[in-house]
Amino acid sequence: MLMNILVTINSNYIKPLKVMLKSLFLNNPEEKFIVYLLHSSLTTEELDELKQYIAGQGHELKVVTIDDNYFRDAPVLLHYSKEMYYRLLAFKFLPLELDRILYLDPDILVINPIRELYNQNMEGYLFAAAYHDLLTVREINKLRLKPYEIDAYYNSGVLLKNLELQRQTIDEQEIFEFVDRNKVKLLLPDQDIINALYAKQIKNLDEKLYNYDTRHYSYYKLTSNGLWDMDYVIRNTVILHFCGKKKPWLKGYSGWFHSLYKHYEKLAI
């Protein structure tokens, strides 16, 4: 089956992107992937190398270079570049014939087949995503974005997009106005925007299957009465997400899935 994957990175994430893609390809040997890369800063050499890397494994990279001028008048935030809009407004830059695409963060391993995720029925939904169900995190974010009445705080690291519906529904001016109004409060801007403006049109995915926060192994295991042990995770979880500031490709990391990450990194690079 042909599947569209969306990634948006700068040069710092080329290496983890390769690891993520390697795990995706290896664990989905029957699929053919077209990887759309939205960017504004990668060099021709970097893009060529990435193209070859992906082609060498039987898949295809399509590069969409975004002109700096496009977001000239969009509001910016102190610690975030305009790239924060790429993930939200990708539908504006992708071919019209695409009806859906799966956005994936680069700090991810795909360890099982993604076909079921990709083929979700998306009727009436703009996105499918998972929220991380740690009580504290949920409550804090609900308070922070209170006027927007969110039920859950979805994580935008794995985001299946209904591009057809997004083209009809999402208004970039509304997004820019939201950012302007909430500048001070936004912590993770694109994630906050999705949660505040579109929560009602997000289809809820099981986080333990599709957006497994690798920091929470013990919590998941405990709250499932032991069902989600390591064996179960490795056989069932589709997407491991290395959330948080400490990343497994950096020195000093330690975590439950460290050895597995390094295994894929060795295969990838």
Added chain:
Amino acid sequence: MLMNILVTINSNYIKPLKVMLKSLFLNNPEEKFIVYLLHSSLTTEELDELKQYIAGQGHELKVVTIDDNYFRDAPVLLHYSKEMYYRLLAFKFLPLELDRILYLDPDILVINPIRELYNQNMEGYLFAAAYHDLLTVREINKLRLKPYEIDAYYNSGVLLKNLELQRQTIDEQEIFEFVDRNKVKLLLPDQDIINALYAKQIKNLDEKLYNYDTRHYSYYKLTSNGLWDMDYVIRNTVILHFCGKKKPWLKGYSGWFHSLYKHYEKLAI
């Protein structure tokens, strides 16, 4: 290259054996392995299934069934069956044309090429093995086997055997007498025998490369000034050994290489 691998298991270890072999085959795609299985209790069905499993991956299983009567007069120990002798006296049951063989415990993952290990110059050595260099362990075992003046306490989980020299040198009566004399003191009988009787003829292997005790990740990292971090282990260590009573295929295990083990287990079974 053709390499001989020796394993000696009973029914309880078929599953981990498959995982070990899967990791060996996957990470040594250019080699052809002949796996010799010494046993006395596996059923025909179990052996056939194992044969198919190995043949399906392009390698070969040769079964050597050991007659219970062979060790009729050998001394036994309370908690150990006569299978403890298989590892030591394998040379008696293997074809005369074999000059060397690599014995591997089933609680192992082989995560990098083993050719360099296998091709060690073994002139004058009966075995090549690694010892686990935790000070306490070493001292305790030196005291315990004091009359035999051992310098180190080698781990017998990974054992390269010089079969030619063993046929000329190793006397099974000497082994039986040693067991008789030391019954009370023997903790890990085959390992104790090798250490007490043959220490001077064991070639020392680097444990971090060839017999990495997965419980000691932090110790190895610390004592190498950080060199042996997870990245370095995954790229350099050849054999991970899941030593100790807690095994990664059993419920309740946790450890640095748990996710990696479960990954190989999924591929294997």
